[in-house]
Amino acid sequence: xxxxxxxxxxxQEKIAKEFGFYWENLDQLIEQIKSECDEIKEAWQNKEAVHxxxxxxxxxxxxxxxxxxxxxxxxQTLSESTEKFQKRYEAVVRLANQAGYTxxxxxxxxxxxxxxxxxxxxxx
Numbered sequence: 001x002x003x004x005x006x007x008x009x010x011x012q013e014k015i016a017k018e019f020g021f022y023w024e025n026l027d028q029l030i031e032q033i034k035s036e037c038d039e040i041k042e043a044w045q046n047k048e049a050v051h052x053x054x055x056x057x058x059x060x061x062x063x064x065x066x067x068x069x070x071x072x073x074x075x076q077t078l079s080e081s082t083e084k085f086q087k088r089y090e091a092v093v094r095l096a097n098q099a100g101y102t103x104x105x106x107x108x109x110x111x112x113x114x115x116x117x118x119x120x121x122x123x124x
Contacts, residue, residue: 006075009061013068023069033062084124091119 016022023029036059043052067074092115096104104112 004075006064009064010068010074013065023065026066026069029062029066029069033059033066036062087123088116088119091123092116095119095122 013022036055039055040052040059043055064074067077092104095115095118099115101107104115
């Protein structure tokens with residue numbers, strides 16, 4: 001039986017905090033996330049698939065730690081974010097279709113961001 005990764009990291013964070021191995025402030029966590037993102041870029045550029053997977057896992061772990069540090073339930077936070085993305089994505093598709101696009105494949109980033117920003121204004 002596999003343990004829910006959210007349950008596992010919440011437990012790890014509690015144990016680490018009780019031991020005194022914990023973040024002192026928000027800036028430390030944000031710097032850690034930035035550092036992990038730099039390592040992702042490096043692994044991507046060097047085409048190191050195993051290292052890339054490891055670093056993406058590290059940034060996911062760090063972001064979950066950030067959620068916990070901020071007093072948020074990481075699973076609920078991710079669930080709400082996923083729902084928000086789905087609503088925005090559906091609005092992007094509708095807005096793009098209304099503008100005559102059947103797909104946004106091969107469109108420049110500016111076009112994608114135009115529809116994304118309109119969707120954010122529309123659905124929040």
